[in-house]
Amino acid sequence: MSALDIIGVRKTYGEIETLKGIDIALESGEFLVLLGSSGCGKSTLLNIIAGLAEASGGDVRIGGRSVLAAHPKDRDIAMVFQSYALYPNLSVHRNIGFGLEMRKVPAAERDRAVREVAKLLQIEALLDRKPSQLSGGQRQRVAIGRALVRKPQVFLFDEPLSNLDAKLRMEMRTELKRLHQMLKTTMVYVTHDQIEAMTLATRIAVMRDGRIEQLGTPEEIYNRPATLYVATFVGAPPMNLLDTVADGGRLVLGDNAALPLPQAWKDRVRDGRRLVLGIRPEALQLDAAAGPAISATVEVVELTGPELVVSASIGRQRIMACLPPRSRIAAGQRLTFAVEEDAMHLFDAESGLRIA
Ligand SMILES: Nc1ncnc2c1ncn2[C@@H]1O[C@H](COP(=O)(O)OP(=O)(O)OP(=O)(O)O)[C@@H](O)[C@H]1O
Ligand SMILES: [Mg+2]
Secondary structure (H helix, E strand, O other): OOOEEEEEEEEEEOEEEEEEEEEEEEEEOOEEEEEOOOOOOOOHHHHHHHHHOOOOOOEEEEEOOOOOOHHHEEEEEEEEEOOOOOOOOOOHHHHHHHHHHOOOOOOHHHHHHHHHHHOOOOHHHHOOOOOHHHHHHHEEEEEHHHHOOOOOEEEEEEEOOOOHHHHHHHHHHHHHHHHHHHHHOOEEEEEEOOHHHHHOOOEEEEEOOOEEEEOHHHHHHHHHHHHHHHHHHHOOOOOOOEEEEEEEOOEEOOOOEEOOHHHHHHOOOOOOOEEEEEEEEOOOOOOHHOEEEEEEEEEEEEEEEOEEEEEEOOOOOOEEEOOOOOOOOOOEEEEEEEOOOOOOOEEOOOOOOOOO
């Protein structure tokens, strides 16, 4: 069943068009991540779904029913924000159950619902404390608990983890994933963190400047980015982009460097066409037998722990490679990198679009 339909949604503030026609259809149980840099319209879209902002055009349907005319509290959604204001003078128990209390849910039933959610979030022992007696991560759990207890059709999250430190963020991320696997509720989650998007989403909508640049599974976004923008937004270090020109079955990279043009593209790419060759840092291998090879001169070597990040130059162009940590490499060294054909991404230099 279709859980959430976003149909041609637009939003204008005065002269400025913040959302330029967004279309997404979500099946029940999906975890959609809206990913994009600051100001691209993520929160605006979420707020329109929640009923906190008005759409200038288009429709939003929850469970097949248009909700644009419905009050936020009648939309069967629950939202968790980045700044989760808890009531400081109420216990954790009452904070979580506050919405139910407002709806005059009987105390015994409320208590059962609160305890069930607290168990799920592993904060049962904290129910009698005040928010000031909690850590940041525990407070965030309470905020999530307050949303969970309502058992909505759709959860909306707007950067719920961005106030937490790196370690806690990672823990809470895993926690959210576990929750989603258990509850199977439809979720829409806003972030500009590509790791969060990759790890949590069943589908990612990469947004840019009020539009969806690509909508796909994490695998599709990572392995077949539709545009140069998506290619560099997801992945760290980002995908290497090399300016190249097709010439006689080769991709010329400048000076004496070239790679054979993979067979799949031979019919699609005319000689002289300006292209961008994309290669992920982790796709560059030192095993010369692994595929066509290019030579590069090592400039900087950085050990991050799990991998060795090597910056190198091919003529005037720069690339980065993520290699096994025990590779013996030093600045100034000449290296030969092998690249498997299916690790090559080709984009039109002018339009930035992927060449299929
Ligand atoms: N009330 C408003 N009036 C005018 N412009 C607004 C209003 N709210 C948002 N905008 C503009 O709309 C654009 C999108 O804002 P939005 O908050 O959706 O971005 P975002 O993707 O959530 O960014 P961030 O990652 O920084 O939270 C921005 O350029 C913003 O300045
Ligand atoms: Mg925002």
